[in-house]
Amino acid sequence: MFNLTKSERSWVLYDWANSAYSITITTAIFPLFFGQIAREGGLSDTTSTAFLGYGNSFYALLIAIMAPLLGTMADYKGRRKKYFTVFMVVGTATTALMVFIQPGAWIPAIVLYMLTAIGFSGANIFYDSCLVDVTEPERMDKVSTTGFGWGYIGSTIPFVASLVIIFMMAGGDMSVLNMTAVRIAFIITALWWFGFSIPFLKNVKQRYGIEPSPQPVKDAFGRLYKTFQNIQSYKHVFLFLLAYFFYIDGVGTIIKMATDYGSKMGISSTILLLDLMGLQIVAFPFAILFGILAKKTSTRFMLFVGIGIYTLITILATFLPLMGPDMLIPMFILISFLVATSQGGIQGLSRSYFGAIIPPDQAGEFFGFFDIFGKFAAIMGPFILGFATQLTGSYSIGLGCIVILFALGAFFLVLCGRVEK
Template identity: 45%
Template structure:
């Protein structure tokens, strides 16, 4: 399947922001944060808990804003403006991480939370653009290709950071210098590869602007929430998504911190993350093909089952080999479950209100992500053992899987 210029430009943004989600959030920042927190006398399990809490705070902020922002973005020309605003906030705050003083771990968390809000906010509108750039019949493949390119795009800056770690900065950079280089590289990468979306993607489904847009948008959100609860196709999906995507996000966000608790070196963690990236590239595309053959619902169900296995494996994990196996399983399913969830939802909502509905989608996806990291942190802190934090996440997949069984699979939105 050949992609259009507009589809390619949309897909490339996954390539752009992957440097932040993979290099900064997963590979660099958790390890760096734990090192400076430990130097200030914070225990490993406690530092892991604080990292979980910071993720929860950032998620809470964007979750509360998402529905109103989405409703505003449905008006003509507002989607691109809001996307640009949050994208720039994220890029600038990522650069500001360079200037946080050594051992100022609390300030580091604050700047990280701001960058998370910008990143997640931009993604609300990025997801909403899916209905503008392609047709219903192509959504699964386009969405999956986006995630695939995101994983592939994360490999290049990730490999460079890994080389710097292995060569000790080629003799020019110490450990802090390597971390700061990672933040700077992420900023530049993100900015450059955001340009195609800014230039080539336009809002084709929209509402005519009205006076008092904020007040009107809030009223629309209230009405839409009432409408959503009467739509079985949307409500069952969102209820299931609320739980299972929280588990997916929590495992992703806590992965390197968990590996460090199990004694994996920074080099080993970097290699594991590289493997996950490389595996996720073909498997994201594979899930797109799978959905075309057996449908979204069955394909997402397969991914949920794999995550149940991941949680059980994580509880019994004892060796570095166990961690590699766990990471392999994550790589097979992470991109697929996210891509197909996004495209499934895009198919069952009205195109002209895509951002408002994706605002609700993000409430369920992002607001739920408060529970997972907090649940992980509480269990890890109370028991003093990371494995109980991992096991606690299985509850999210069990509940999400049971609810997902109730999701109807026979409707494509009549508005497409």
């Protein structure tokens, strides 16, 4: 952070800001909160899980459809940060509005959750595309991985504060969440996210773009159509997006299913929670290390390293049930450590590699496609895992099948490198 320029540092701070949302709302506290108020509203656990899943699918589909158009419109000069601001404010405001959710009011809860997610995901399209504005191509790896690294610490601080408040107000009994404590956690998250977005708003300027159009929506559709027509001109970009589609789906599936898998293996909630916290802390230096090593080797090489480590993670997780009860917790911690070494690195370098191979004056448009591939990638991995698990009756074998995604990702990344040469 200390050897970055002012604009680079301000850009990185938004990763620090919005990561509080990622862990508190997406991963940890809100899902538990929603399950509790849904039960109070008369829904079964199965039904509440289904509605939360529908909410996730709906907002992801909406953003995926909107992303290329939003990104294309943001390429007009002076527009990128304006669109970012709109989505960031929607996300932070609706997160704060969650304090008014009453016990049993699961419908307002899921509606607000989808609005927070739309704000979060929409702002990220414009945030990612601003990478080309704040730094030069040779510094993108460093800046992008620094963002992910500091994002892990930025998520941990408000999350730990929220957990302490929830634990204290629950009197040590976490089986039922204290509503006041959860509302305080939502306020902490919203304030953290908005407050640390201010440097981005003040110091990040759009350097690249095209002249504004009197018919921006119509012209944006026209530019999208032209890009599809000329996709052969960007063959290496398309091949990288295919590679990213597969390997990031594998990464996302591992991240989403790790806690569920650990609990099915008999690991206690306390150990899983501590493991999650440790992962966030360990991931910080390794994300930055990936950026340093990418400069000494190459970005593509370190992406292959990340894919290789995740392949190893998947294989170890597949054989975890065969290792005996004494080895269960140590091996799960080892797997979590391996996740921490590569999680931020592979995501950060994917962002910077893509930023380096696209036309900078079309960054918004291309990052819109980047977001589409990332959003739709969230479908295949869970489906493969579920289908293979149901077919074989083994969760471990189902998880092992995720190796296919990493193999396909590596294959298309090889092709991308050959086209670039």
